[in-house]
Amino acid sequence: KRAIAYCIVQEYDKALSDLNIIIQLDPLNSLAYYLKSLTYYMKNDINNAKILFKKYIALTNSDNxxxxxxxxxxxxxxxxxxxxxxxxxxxxxxxxxxxxxxxxxxxxxxxxxxxxxxxxxxxxxxxxxxxxxxxxxxxxxxxxxxxxxxQKHSDFWSYLYETCEIDKCDYTKFGIADEFSKYMYKEKKVYFISNLTNLNSELCQFQQNDISRAGIIF
CATH class of the missing domain: 1.25.40 (Serine Threonine Protein Phosphatase 5, Tetratricopeptide repeat)
Structure with missing residues (x-):
């Protein structure tokens, strides 16, 4: 769990250190190899990520x-x-x-x-x-x-924006400006509290790209 927490805060070397200890204690721990490969990927170290991926495959139970x-x-x-x-x-x-x-x-x-x-x-x-x-x-x-x-797949959201006819809706009075938030509000009935930053600059501590700070209202 601590290794996962380190990854979340982008302390990748500390995460790898914890995972190495786990593997030393339990060389057949497939989850540790999965997390280690994922950590290397997040570090943009693709070569090591692929090496750990192969080790993970070798330990994986195909029925799981x-x-x-x-x-x-x-x-x-x-x-x-x-x-x-x-x-x-x-x-x-x-x-x-x-x-x-x-x-x-x-x-x-x-x-x-x-x-x-x-x-x-x-x-x-x-x-x-x-x-x-x-x-x-x-x-x-x-x-x-x-x-x-x-969210980063802007072409996909543009497709949804057109297909769901969101372009015909004006939600600016609710602080909803981007295509992702418009789609979520119209199609899924979800309103992000972070949209309020577009109405009140004093609420800027709510970041649109930070789900941990974004409230959800149904």
Whole structure:
């Protein structure tokens, strides 16, 4: 848990140090290798990330669905610039049936792959499933956190903006200015407290790109 906390605050070397200790004590701890590969990726050290990814594969139980999801996650991150590899990952993900409410990360991965491949309709379908599952099983905060990870894909949000006819809506009186926030308000009935910064500069401590500081109103 401390290693994860170090990653969150971008103390990557400290995270790696903790993970190395875990691996020394338990050389077969596959989760430690997953987190170590992920940490190297976040450090932009792709070579070491790939080395740890291979070690993680060797330790992964193919019957463990969580391990599969983590495997797809790393595989996506390390190959997202290759359309061929992304299509291969997509094929493997689509072989998994009955994605449950505890596997929202898998839906996010598939959604991001569809976006990378410019398959925006399919990405929207995954986005809707992810959000509907989160509402049904009360995982709203987790879903909103995942949605924030999609914000950088401006072309996708432009597609949703047009498809959902958000361009016909004017929410400036609510402080809603960007396409992501407009979509979330119109389609998902979610209003971010961080939108208030557009109405009152004194509330600037709420950052739009910081989900930990953004409140959600349904």
């Amino acid at each position: 669905r969580l391990a599969k999801i983590q495997l797809f996650h790393l595989e996506y991150l390390l190959n997202k610039n290759s359309s061929k590899d992304l299509n291969n990952i997509l094929t493997k993900i689509n072989q998994i049936s009955n994605i449950s409410e505890n596997e929202l990360l898998l839906l996010l991965i598939r959604c991001k792959i569809h976006i990378e491949l410019n398959k925006y309709y399919e990405a929207k379908v995954d986005l809707d499933i992810l959000f509907n599952l989160s509402i049904k099983y009360e995982y709203c905060y987790e879903a909103i956190s995942y949605l924030h990870l999609l």
